[in-house]
Amino acid sequence: MSARAIIDAEGLDVFYGSSQILFALGLSVLEGQTTALLGRNGAGKSTTLKALAGLVPPRRGRVRVMGIEFQGKKPHAIARAGIGFVPEDRQVFPEHTVEDNLLIAQKRGPNGEDYWTLARIYDMFPLLSPLKQRMAGRLSGGEQQMLTIARTLMGNPVGLLLDEPSEGLAPVIVARIGELLRRLRDMGVTVLLAEQNMHFCLGIASHALVIDKGQIVYRDTIAALKENEAVKKRYLAL
Ligand SMILES: Nc1ncnc2c1ncn2[C@@H]1O[C@H](COP(=O)(O)OP(=O)(O)O)[C@@H](O)[C@H]1O
Numbered sequence: 001m002s003a004r005a006i007i008d009a010e011g012l013d014v015f016y017g018s019s020q021i022l023f024a025l026g027l028s029v030l031e032g033q034t035t036a037l038l039g040r041n042g043a044g045k046s047t048t049l050k051a052l053a054g055l056v057p058p059r060r061g062r063v064r065v066m067g068i069e070f071q072g073k074k075p076h077a078i079a080r081a082g083i084g085f086v087p088e089d090r091q092v093f094p095e096h097t098v099e100d101n102l103l104i105a106q107k108r109g110p111n112g113e114d115y116w117t118l119a120r121i122y123d124m125f126p127l128l129s130p131l132k133q134r135m136a137g138r139l140s141g142g143e144q145q146m147l148t149i150a151r152t153l154m155g156n157p158v159g160l161l162l163d164e165p166s167e168g169l170a171p172v173i174v175a176r177i178g179e180l181l182r183r184l185r186d187m188g189v190t191v192l193l194a195e196q197n198m199h200f201c202l203g204i205a206s207h208a209l210v211i212d213k214g215q216i217v218y219r220d221t222i223a224a225l226k227e228n229e230a231v232k233k234r235y236l237a238l
């Protein structure tokens with residue numbers, strides 16, 4: 001049985017002003033898989049996720065969510081179609097409690113999915129449970145990252161776009177986030193994980209895409225990438 005694509009993009013050209021950032025970029029994220037989007041700082045990972053989430057409109061190319069065309073659609077339309085985007089700058093409502101941040105985001109998925117409840121979230125994110133009544137603005141960076149992911153799950157997405165969830169966090173929190181991503185994968189959640197750190201993605205992602213200067217330069221299983229010294233050296237500084 002071949003998995004269907006939750007997200008696929010083809011020929012994306014993205015510009016910021018007059019400078020082109022993505023060049024005919026194409027990718028597919030298959031249902032139930034965690035795919036790593038790896039590349040150095042400035043390679044175009046965040047821009048790719050933003051283009052998929054509808055935050056930066058591509059000048060050319062197409063984005064499909066479960067086979068339906070979505071290029072040129074507003075971010076809320078893509079979110080309603082079931083794509084949850086977790087940006088790198090952890091946007092929580094600082095003046096609201098952890099629990100309110102979760103409740104504000106609660107909604108059914110595109111097909112009426114209502115799996116994620118507060119109880120299931122606190123089970124998945126045990127660190128958040130004792131912090132329910134804390135103002136989100138008073139959480140540590142790692143706790144805010146957990147809350148941002150948790151809040152996105154409260155919308156019952158069919159696919160998650162995660163932008164460098166491990167960046168700048170203490171090793172113990174990075175390990176917790178890794179554990180969380182493995183649990184989500186085992187539940188069959190579809191994830192596109194942008195990362196600079198290939199090692200973080202080993203044991204989480206099954207497939208890898210490598211981006212450099214706004215183009216996908218390599219795609220294979222992450223196991224194959226791990227053995228490919230030339231690609232790692234050229235594009236990932238490993
Ligand atoms: N808002 C912006 N305006 C102009 N250039 C930008 C903007 N955001 C990012 N860039 C440039 O686009 C390129 C890709 O950036 P980005 O997608 O953030 O890469 P990554 O997430 O892989 O570090 C970089 O050269 C960066 O300087």
Ligand SMILES: [Mg+2]
Binds near residue numbers: 045046088164
């Ligand atoms: Mg980035």
